[in-house]
Amino acid sequence: MSTNVLSTSATTGFGGIVQEYLWNWENQQLRVVYETLGKGSPLLLLPSFSSVSTRLEVGELAKLLAPNFQVVAVDWPGFGESSRPSLNYRPQIYQHFLEDFVKAIFNTPITVVAAGHAATYVLQLAVKQAAFSKIVLLAPTWRGPLPTMGASQQIAGIVRELVRSPILGQALYKLNTTPSFLSFMYRRHVFTDAAKITPSFIEKKWHTTQQPGARFASAAFVTGNLDTVREQSDFLELVQSLTVPLMVVIGESSPPKSREEMNALVALPGVRSVVIPGSLGLHEEYPAVVLEGVQDFLFSR
Numbered sequence: 511m512s513t514n515v516l517s518t519s520a521t522t523g524f525g526g527i528v529q530e531y532l533w534n535w536e537n538q539q540l541r542v543v544y545e546t547l548g549k550g551s552p553l554l555l556l557p558s559f560s561s562v563s564t565r566l567e568v569g570e571l572a573k574l575l576a577p578n579f580q581v582v583a584v585d586w587p588g589f590g591e592s593s594r595p596s597l598n599y600r601p602q603i604y605q606h607f608l609e610d611f612v613k614a615i616f617n618t619p620i621t622v623v624a625a626g627h628a629a630t631y632v633l634q635l636a637v638k639q640a641a642f643s644k645i646v647l648l649a650p651t652w653r654g655p656l657p658t659m660g661a662s663q664q665i666a667g668i669v670r671e672l673v674r675s676p677i678l679g680q681a682l683y684k685l686n687t688t689p690s691f692l693s694f695m696y697r698r699h700v701f702t703d704a705a706k707i708t709p710s711f712i713e714k715k716w717h718t719t720q721q722p723g724a725r726f727a728s729a730a731f732v733t734g735n736l737d738t739v740r741e742q743s744d745f746l747e748l749v750q751s752l753t754v755p756l757m758v759v760i761g762e763s764s765p766p767k768s769r770e771e772m773n774a775l776v777a778l779p780g781v782r783s784v785v786i787p788g789s790l791g792l793h794e795e796y797p798a799v800v801l802e803g804v805q806d807f808l809f810s811r
Contacts, residue, residue, distance in 0.1 A: 522591070524569030526581070533587070533610060535603060542611070543591040544584040548576025552616050555583040557590075558626025558649075558790070559736055561687060561728040562715040564590035568625065571797040575623075578809070582615060586628075588727025595723060596674070599730035601738035604631050612641050619643040619754075621808065625793045627651050627731065630738045633748040645756045646804050648793045650775065651768055652745045654734035658767055666733035673729035683725040689716045699765045700791035742774060749778055756781050757807045759800055761788035782807060 526547030533540050545565055553575060555568045565572075565583040572581045585592040587607055588599055597603065608631050612620070621644045624632045629650035636642050656666045673679045685691070689712045696707045696715075719728070730736050739745050749756065760772045762785050776783035784803040788796045 524566060524572055531611060531614065533607060538595065540587050540593040542584065542587055544582055547572050547581050548579055550579045552620045553579035553581050554620055554622045555581050556624040556628040558628060559586065559731045562718050564718050567794040571793055571800060574797055574801045584611065594721060594726065596726050599727045600735055604736065605634060608635055623648065625649060626790060627736060630745060634738060636754060637748055637751045642754055645754060648759045648800065649761050649764060649790045650758060650772060652737060652739050654737050655732050657734040657737065670729050670733040670735055673725055679725060687716065687719040689713065692716055699789050701795045702763045702787060702789055703795065706795060742771060746774060746778060749775060749781065757804055758783045759792065759803055760785045761790065761792040763789045
């Protein structure tokens with residue numbers, strides 16, 4: 511495993527130093543791209559899992575944090591500018607990746623800010639070892655879209671295999687990543703201000719979805735194959751097992767089922783929380799409001 515600085519002309523970043531982390535998984539080397547900005551205490555910034563997942567969704571938040579922290583934002587394996595091989599994407603991959611990445615890049619417990627589905631992976635690592643000193647979860651989720659909609663594991667598995675198939679899978683994936691469909695999904699449960707969902711914004715998101723191999727990790731997320739817990743009680747038990755401070759940021763317009771899960775989380779003793787405008791994409795839509803909501807937590811000893 512090694513890290514290399516990449517040419518910024520060959521990558522699309524948010525103004526930091528772009529590097530690659532070469533990570534081995536089951537005798538296959540994956541290129542993981544991450545970006546570092548600012549000076550100060552280290553802070554790991556993790557984007558959510560989604561069909562359009564990329565570190566750029568936390569780029570504006572990274573720039574706001576950079577005056578006080580050395581921010582590291584990463585493209586998860588299978589997403590963004592990282593390698594997208596046709597692996598059977600499952601929780602073990604991301605559990606091992608996060609543990610190895612944190613160990614390789616940082617030499618002390620760090621603050622971590624994680625969006626969406628990254629929450630459970632952060633919590634599991636925090637319970638397993640002293641990797642983090644503080645945890646901020648942004649609109650945390652633990653269940654993928656299809657399971658949230660009520661699909662059984664069997665149905666979700668059939669859909670996943672269809673999308674992974676060579677010809678039909680590519681066609682199905684393209685239908686579900688058209689600019690019009692992406693715009694619809696953003697309006698439905700990601701952003702709250704329709705004026706921000708511009709044609710150029712959607713075009714950038716669409717471009718992310720059309721990279722070679724993009725459908726494999728995306729299909730795993732959508733069908734629940736990246737769900738590392740299956741029950742709400744297991745998710746809440748992770749939080750109850752924490753020994754480090756935790757803060758949760760909730761979007762006031764979050765989808766009802768997701769909001770119920772977040773409410774159950776923040777009802778636990780010791781969990782700090784704040785409700786701000788936005789929905790599941792609040793970290794990208796309202797980065798300044800996110801920072802305002804968590805800065806006391808981040809700067810307190």
